[in-house]
Amino acid sequence: MKQQMDNGLKTRVLILVVALLSLFISACGAQPSAPADETTAPVESTVAPEAPAEAPAEPTSAPAADEKFVFGMVLVGPINDGGWSQAHFDAAKYVEANTPNSEFVYVDKVNPADRPNIKVEQVVDELVAKGAKLVITNSDDFKDGTREAAKAHPEVTFIHISGDDVLTGKAPANLGNEMGRMEYGKMIAGCAAALQSADGKIAFVGPLINDETRRLADSAYLGAKYCWTKVRGADAAALKFNVTWIGFWFNIPGVTLDPTKVVNDAFTEGYDVIISGIDTPEAIVEAGKAKAAGKNVYAVPYDFKDACAKGEAACLGVPYFNWVPNYTKLIADVKGGTWKQDWIWSSPDWSDMNNIETSTIGFAKGAALTPENATKLDGFIAELAGGLNLWTGPINLQDGTVYLADGVVADDKQVWYMPQLLEGMEGQSASK
């Protein structure tokens, strides 16, 4: 009997270990390969606003007359991901600091891997319970959830970043969409790549295939092609532009391709510039390592202003989002009662792309860009600012069909709903 019990117990402990391990694997499996600084402070990663510290600022003001404006955010990634989510978080913190009597509340890591069984609607309920009058959701994956939450809280204004519910007519009256015209950022990225590449072999590492990622890859190609042919005067046929989709915004072992491997394979195959379209910094990290090992390779990371820091010596620059101007206006509008439902696609401030107050899209040049190429790149940016539109025909889609006839300029919807890669690009246009 004793023997049997011990055995039973042992089996049970074994099962428990396996079960916990499985839970752990399934939880970690879908996590972004975290930047080093993220893992060191996991608990601080969801620091809530220090409301009590700021509250006593105006102790005598009448509570009703000068009510605090609370705005909330649902973020898909961790607030320090060095990419997409951090760009949103930093902007919100900046706006909070610069808007008197405002308070920013948020929940980050709202995704099935980090918070299984927590729905966007549930998170929104909590933000609204904290008093949020404006809620921003920052992932394409939140489209349905944001719509449902907006229906459930008609008194709150919702902004779904990167969505198109307003365009498709599915949005309730209190839901708007905003996005930045990263297409320009990607064109500049493509141009930088084409200027610096030894013989015009550029690799683009993309996430999953959808309208947004196609139009961004296409933009990078258009920028590369323009600078390759018009600025360098080289032959268009000699430009190789290869797109590899890893399958998701970040590495999920066993599900996506491993971006680290994709980047290194590209180097091995002779590509000397990698343009990253994913949320995590593998491209710049690996390029930095290869550069340190003596290879002449470069990378253009994505999303976040300081992304170059992970591989300074190989960085040509980074196109990034700066949500400060959008959020500033949004909060003023909602606060003042002048907000109107809209689908906003913000352009860079061409007078100064890197002005935090005014430009939604920025481009920070990297240390590896030669001074000569930096000058040429500035020339290209000036041309874009002056009205150069690369979405001008003739442009064919990858399968040879006409996308824009000679002289035709694409309208917003044609660009937004990009059906394919373009002729001259290598890679898949649609998932099989």
Add this chain to the structure above:
Amino acid sequence: MNTIRLARAPLYAIIVSILLTTVVLTTTNADPVAAFTVLFSGALTTPSRLADMIMLASPLLLCAAGLSISFAAGQYNLGIEGQMTVGGVAAMAVLRLYTEGDSVVLLWLGAMCVGTVAGACWAGIVAILKQYARVSEIFVGLGLNFVALGISLYMVFGPWKRPGVASMSGTEPLADSLWLPVLGNTRATVVTPLIAIGVLALVWWFLRATQWGLEVRASGLSQAASQRLGVPAIRRTIQAMLVCGGAAGIAGALQVLGVYHALVPNLASGIGFMGLLVALLINADIRFVAPLVVLFAVLTSGSIQLPLSLSIDSSVSGVFQGFLVLAMIVARALLARKERG
């Protein structure tokens, strides 16, 4: 083992895990009292939070009830996540047949039935390989979890993808009329908890009050001996697995119908494994399933308030649940040793 003495195990376990979690919390300068208050009562403070808790507890209850049977039969059904997933995929296949004007109730029933059968079949593979090919049900189950996840990922990103855009958020949402009706302004459906409680009651009755249940338990104690004594033990073991898979399958179908209103890539999202933890914690004793399920659902559901109100990462909830299970197993082992003197 002495029942009275054994009953003390959960008490010890809860005290120990609260202490251990407090240590974790204080090392990160968090206020343990406030944190535990939120954890234990956060999910119960408003109707909408309560509703979300119920919607998490229901599939958990289905899984834990199913697992009580497979545990009774001596089977460690770690494939429960996969069984839940295929249940959801199968239900979605039925729901996609919907065209305007169809009988919604018929589709709901169809989806639930097909989901149940699919989950049972998925468990059947495990059971048959175990009984006739002597392959451990643990590893077949875990392997099939990955296959099920693969199938659901393939459907979401392949044949059932949204027009033009494959999205990690799942397939295009079901037509509004297909959503299970909810209570008031909450997200709680009426049907889901009722089915979960009904299944629990059935399992309870079958296990405790029928010849079938007795035979299942006998097979669990010793399959060989039961078989020799004339109990169809192999058949009972397989049947127990089928029932567990069916319960998981209907849970998957209900997640599609009542929670996500779409097929999402990670439909099971750890609910099956959480059910396993519950079952382990209570030694698969059917009497304690419901309270433990509610406790786990409260802890998980309330945890979302931690980062917002206390700046504490919500994974503290998982830390506590983990400590609880470990402490429970250790406490039970120590008590059993003491019992034997």
